[in-house]
Amino acid sequence: MRAFFLAVFLVTAVAxxxxxxxxxxxxxxxxxxxxxxxxxxxxxKNILALKGVEKLDIDMEGGFITVVxxxxxxLKEETARRAVGDSGFTLRRFEAHK
Amino acid sequence: MRHVGxxxxxxxxxxxxxxxxxxxxxxxGAHVHSKGxxxxxxxxxxxxxxxxxxxxxxxxxxxxxxxxxxxxxTVGVEIPFKDKTVNANGSTGFGDIQLAAKYxxxxxxxxxxxxxxxxxxxxxxxxxxDDSNPRLGSGSADFVGGLxxxxxxxxxxxxxxxxxxxxxxxxxxxxxxxxxxLDIVGGVRPVLSEYRDADTVLFFxxxxxxxxxxxxxxxxxxxxxxxxxxxxxGIFWTYRNYAVTSGLQIPVAENLNGAQPTSDxxxxxxxxxxx
Numbered sequence: 001m002r003a004f005f006l007a008v009f010l011v012t013a014v015a016x017x018x019x020x021x022x023x024x025x026x027x028x029x030x031x032x033x034x035x036x037x038x039x040x041x042x043x044x045k046n047i048l049a050l051k052g053v054e055k056l057d058i059d060m061e062g063g064f065i066t067v068v069x070x071x072x073x074x075l076k077e078e079t080a081r082r083a084v085g086d087s088g089f090t091l092r093r094f095e096a097h098k
Numbered sequence: 099m100r101h102v103g104x105x106x107x108x109x110x111x112x113x114x115x116x117x118x119x120x121x122x123x124x125x126x127g128a129h130v131h132s133k134g135x136x137x138x139x140x141x142x143x144x145x146x147x148x149x150x151x152x153x154x155x156x157x158x159x160x161x162x163x164x165x166x167x168x169x170x171x172t173v174g175v176e177i178p179f180k181d182k183t184v185n186a187n188g189s190t191g192f193g194d195i196q197l198a199a200k201y202x203x204x205x206x207x208x209x210x211x212x213x214x215x216x217x218x219x220x221x222x223x224x225x226x227x228d229d230s231n232p233r234l235g236s237g238s239a240d241f242v243g244g245l246x247x248x249x250x251x252x253x254x255x256x257x258x259x260x261x262x263x264x265x266x267x268x269x270x271x272x273x274x275x276x277x278x279x280l281d282i283v284g285g286v287r288p289v290l291s292e293y294r295d296a297d298t299v300l301f302f303x304x305x306x307x308x309x310x311x312x313x314x315x316x317x318x319x320x321x322x323x324x325x326x327x328x329x330x331x332g333i334f335w336t337y338r339n340y341a342v343t344s345g346l347q348i349p350v351a352e353n354l355n356g357a358q359p360t361s362d363x364x365x366x367x368x369x370x371x372x373x
Contacts (some may be wrong), residue, residue, distance in 0.1 A: 033207030035250045036120050036287075037297045038336035041372055042132025042166070058293040060252070063209045086133035088169040090207040 025069040029080055030093035034063050043087040050075070050083055120250060122301050123332035123345030123366055125259045125281030128216035128246035130202045131166030131372070138163055141368035145347075150321070150357035154232075157181045158193065170202040182232045189230035194222045200246075211251040218244035218261065228269035237269030244279075255285030255299065267313075275310030275323045285334075296337045303330035305347060311355060324354030326361055341370040 029047075034040055040058050043065065047056055052073025057066045069075055077094040084091040121127030131137060139162040147154045157180070164174035178193035197220065204215040220242035226235015244261035259281040267273040283303045291297040304327065311323035332345025347364035354360060 030209075032209055033205070033212035035210055035212055035252055036299070036336070037291060037293045037295065037338065038120060038341055038372070039129070039250070040293060041339045042135050045135065045373075046132060060210075060293050061290065086169050088130065088132050088202075088205070089212075092209070 025071060025073065026097040027067045027069070027075045027080065028095040028097060029065040029067060029084065029091055030063060031065055031084055031089045032063070032092045033089040034058070034060060043084060043089060046083040046087045047080070050079060120255065120285070120299055120334050122257050122281070122283040122285070122303050123334070123343050124303055124305050124330050124347055125257055125283050126218055126244065126246055126261070127257050128202060128214040128248040129250065130170055130172040130200055130216065131164060133166050133169045135166040135372060136163070137370055137372045139368050139370045141366065143364070143366050145364040146362040147359040148362055149359040152359045153185055154359055155183045170205070172200045174198045180226070180234050182234060184232040187231050189227065189232055189234050191227050191230065191234050193226040194235045195225045197221045197223070211249065214248045214250070216246045218242065218246055224268065236265070236274060238266040238273070240265045252290055253287055255283070255301070257281065257283035271315040273313040275312050278308045280306045294338065296335065299334045301332040301334065301345065303332065303345070304328070305330055321356030321358050324358070325352065326354070327351040328361070328364070339372040343368045343370070
């Protein structure tokens with residue numbers, strides 16, 4: 001009986017984690033106009049203010065921002081476009097990574 | 099009492115109107131702050147001029163606040179505190195407060211590069227003491243309009259700025275001559291830094307200023323007006339949302355009317371914090 005409950009728990013846990021992993025929570029935003037780190041601070045501020053954003057990193061040379069969402073949170077392209085636009089830049093491409 | 103009222107009005111404006119960019123040190127840039135961003139700057143400015151029997155030294159501390167109303171509109175206020183000496187006379191106190199707005203009406207973004215074109219408007223209020231000797235304020239409300247254009251890229255920068263300052267009549271029936279400012283600036287980032295690295299940009303500016311003759315009770319003042327050209331190296335250093343900028347304006351040519359003191363140099367140092 002104990003083995004049965006353990007098996008049920010493991011199957012449930014694996015299924016749940018699979019469902020979570022199926023949702024993208026890492027995004028890459030290609031941003032045009034990003035030239036200097038000081039200017040890019042405004043983008044960081046506006047994206048970190050979005051609901052569900054856990055952290056981000058900005059690659060100045062590559063011209064993209066990697067956004068990591070909290071587990072279960074989703075970043076919509078339109079939301080990202082608005083945040084980038086409010087910062088004075090242009091979102092050129094939006095990619096969802098698993 | 100009038101000054102207290104104006105200060106209160108400026109403070110209210112700053113609080114009721116809810117950053118960051120590379121600009122040249124002496125010329126205004128076209129870049130504006132991102133929506134909702136704030137920037138506070140503390141600056142030190144020193145200038146000396148001499149000739150025609152006068153030696154002038156001015157030291158100024160200024161507190162500046164800017165806010166990004168939208169991605170294309172930035173407003174700001176600057177409060178200067180001056181210490182001014184002309185020969186044996188000296189004055190210390192608040193100078194003329196300035197209100198500013200900059201609207202970027204054209205922006206072209208490409209990977210790693212941004213072109214911006216903006217309109218600038220500034221109003222200088224008559225808050226400085228114009229009864230002191232030397233004067234700390236002009237006693238007049240003056241207005242500046244300008245057209246600004248920038249390129250900002252990972253490696254190179256350029257800026258063009260054209261401004262016109264309309265001076266109105268101040269204390270003692272003196273009206274300073276209107277001024278035209280033209281600026282051409284080049285900049286380079288010697289090391290292409292990444293986002294969390296310290297970043298340095300070097301600027302080289304050419305600043306040309308031309309003033310019309312002053313007018314005293316309707317008559318032109320002979321020893322006033324003319325033009326000066328400055329060569330101005332500068333540095334803009336940043337680390338994330340902190341910045342330190344500094345530059346030196348060196349006069350390289352002038353043609354001033356009559357007998358007037360000419361500029362020896364102008365120095366500027368500023369610390370900025372964006373949040």
